[in-house]
Amino acid sequence: MTDLVKDERQNKTGASSGPGGDPGASRHVQLRDADDVVLSVEDLVVEFGVGGGSTVHAVSGVSFDVRRGETLGLVGESGCGKSTTGRSIMQLPKPTSGSVRLHGDNLGGMPSGQMRRARRKLQMIFQDPISSLNPRRRIADIIAEPLRVWGSSPDARKAKVAETLEAVGLDPQLVADRRPHQFSGGQCQRISIARALVLEPEVLICDEPVSALDVSVQAQILNLLEEMKERYQLTMIFISHDLAVVRNISDRVAVMYLGKLCEIAPAVELFDRPRHHYSSLLLSSIPSADQDATTSAARLDRSGGEMPSPVSPPSGCRFRTRCPAATERCAVEEPLMRQVGDGHFVACHHPLEVAEVVASGAEGSVERSADGTPDGALRPVALEGV
Amino acid sequence: MTSIDAGPADQRRDTRPPAAGSAQTTAPGATATRPLLEVDQLRVHFATPAGLVRAVDGVSLSVRAGEVLGVVGESGSGKTVMSRRAMGLVGPGTTTRLSGTVRYDGTEISALPPAELSKLWGSEMAMILQDPMTSLNPVKRVGEQIGESLRRHLGLDRAAAHQRAVQLLRSVGLSEPERRVRQYPHELSGGMRQRVTIAIALSCDPRLLFADEPTTALDVTVQAQILELLARQQAEHRMAMMIVTHDLRVVRGHTDRVVVMYAGKVVEAAPTRTLFAAPRMPYTEALMNAVPPLTGSNHAVLRVIPGRPPNLLAPPPGCAFAPRCASAQERCLTEMPPLRSAADLAGASPGGSAAGAPAGGPAPAIAGTPDDHVYRCWYPVGTEAGDEARRTNIERGHTAAGTPILAEAV
DSSP states (O other), X not given: OOOOOTTXXXXXXXXXXXXXOOGGGGGGTTOOOOTTEEEEEEEEEEEEEOSTTOEEEEEEEEEEEEETTOXXXXXXXXXXXXXXXXXXXXXXXXXXEEEEEETTEEGGGSOXXXXXXXXXXXXXXXXXXXXXXXXXXXXXXXXXHHHHHTTOOHHHHHHHHHHHHHHTTOXXXXXXXXXXXXXXXXXXXXXXXXXXXXXXOSEEXXXXXXXXXXXXXXXXXXXXXXXXXXXXXXXXXXXXXXXXXXXXXXXXXXXXETTEEEEEEEHHHHHHSOOSHHHHHHHHTSOOSOHHHHHHHHHHOTTSSOOOOTTSOOSSSTTTTTOXXXXXXXXXXXXOOEEEETTEEEOOSSXXXXXHHHHTTHHHHHTOOTTSSOGGGXXXXXXXXX | OOTTSOOHHHHHHOOXXXXXXXXXXXXXXXXXXXXXXXXXXXXXXXXXXXXXXXXXXXXXXXXXXXXXXXXXXXXXXXXHHHHHHHHTOXXXXXXXXXXXXXXXXXXXXXXXXXXXXXXXXXXXXEEEOSOTTTTSOXXXXXXXXXXXXXXXXXXXXXHHHHHHHHHHHHHTTOSSHHHHTTXXXXXSOXXXXXXXXXXXXXXXXXXXXXXXXXXXXXXXXXXXXXXXXXXXXXXXXXXXXXXXXXXXXXXXXXXXXXXXXXXXXXXXXXXXXXXXXXXXXXXXXXXXHHSOOSSSOSSOOOOOOOSOOOOTTSXXXXXXXGGGOTTOOHHHHHSOOOOEEHHHHHHSOTTOGXXXXXXXXXXXXXXXXXXXXXXXXXXXXXXXXXXXXXXXXXXXXXXXXXXXXXXXXX
16 A cells, blocks of 8 residues: 555657547546556546536546555545535536546446446545435334445345444444434534445545544544555545644555645655645644644745635746746646656646745644654653653 | 733734744733633533423533633533623523522622623623624625624724725725625635635624634634734734634643533533543543544544433433443443542542542532643543453453453554
């Protein structure tokens, strides 16, 4: 899973091999042609009309691929299009343009019957575990519903439900006949996970699955997702605004801003050496023991934290209105994805040098700490390794 | 204004950069006298059809002038109800049972009628709420909402209030304040709205600011800005602040002292640095460990806290955390540990954790020794008794509460 760069040389650079063959194909530079790519998203565009002739550019040309067994983290601020990206992979709603391929089959071009069958392999978990379960149905029925739709026999359903409940750490005997309101948020999220897994999907899209949960319960769910990924050989897309959570669960992380991908890199690499100014801003915004770091994060951002409207996004690089390094070029020319390291891609005309990243104070949020404790870990030194 | 507090002119003069850190902003003069806010044995119980919910169950704490106190806890730990009760926003009612006292600047305010309390609100103490959308009036212009408290508490006329509102919006970093005062909340983004609520809270120069999850609804970059803004305002105004949050990273970076709450009780309190360097209460330690780290390799298995917070209708008889605690012994299941200080422990013989506590005695007041590290545990982390309790549980494979325990998970 960590061997992500093996086939990098075969990427779809240039007009010759890129689908469509247009100059924009170099946006897909980070895509890989490897056989084990399960899900491939190319040039995904999602736009919503909002009346008065204006359009919300929610997702504007996002491309990425996900390998079998890989977890791709999708981070960004609210309104950056990360949830829309997740949903349009499920074709809910269908993207305005671009393609989503599952094992090479374009989901967008499928007739609805075929699409329904394909969707078995794609499942989703949502943020609010309680409202995503029907309060009037029993847990066993909620989890069995997908099986019923696909016509398995009552006995097979019962066995499968019990097995899945067991897998997510719930006792089928105690749980099956109850209803969602009898469970806590964490337990409801376990039930949601069971419902998503009961059809044995290949790809699990998690949209902020732990944001509504308390820290102690969040850790349980994150560990469970890792376990389920292992057990069911899942490929995951993990959407979250919580950077620490994403760093821990993802193999690779993609940073989104205003409908575009800024940077995509292996998780630890991205957090240690962000090259896009937006990634760096995000990371230095994580509260740290050292107030200087937070202060400098706030100063890095020239806009007071305001994201421009997705109705009329800035020309060129969409981050330029907040970027400390923006030049005239950024206003006229949209930066394309290019490789800056092993599996590390960035869409920026003036990417941060590794040394600069340190100087900008971003390092304060991940390494420095007033009392010498590794700040990010929050763990007291005395307890390390106990 | 009392002797603790400098006059408004003096406050304005203090323009030290926030980078100095709030630990330094607690000026020596400000700490010498009695605390600004003293909460003693506060209880808030709600009678519900299902039974009595002990939302806050005997909380004592203090906030000194110029100090930033963090109150951490999970949802349902009582931290919000506690802070609202401390401010006087939770009054007695047919289903609300209150006891304990709240003293503000030496005056008991817990028994004051609402009319008296409202004189304190705004000018002496103010509050920022989590959701800036619901805490602003959607049908009133931003300027009017700021002006309301200025006119009421400071007696400004309409024109002066408007002018002051513009100044306030500028001081909280809103662009084009002249235009913003005429806008409605829905025309502003979440971060801007939170700046407006901060401007309202700061409008009458309160000496104590309650911030209840001030950044939970905000994006991380906006959160950084709002936290910085609060730190700067706090330093400039020498304001005392109580930040109520579930986010340990926020607490670690932005407070002088921390109170950890669990099931309506204070389970640990210490200066921030002490707490993060050496937590004593196993709950605090477990909370820290459950946060995904920002260093090291990814896919780290998080050390979970088993189970979930107790039902406040029927809290367990002993320590409320015992059913989830890796150190729990038989004693924890039957006997509620009192709040003890680290100093007491040092006086007691090593290993004799029980000897350190006056059995059944009242919890020592935190207010007396503000720098003290107190915790509510029979077998504190990092002590011989604590280590031994943990070892015993690992050997027998489960805690006294029957919770299975794995050596590698501890």
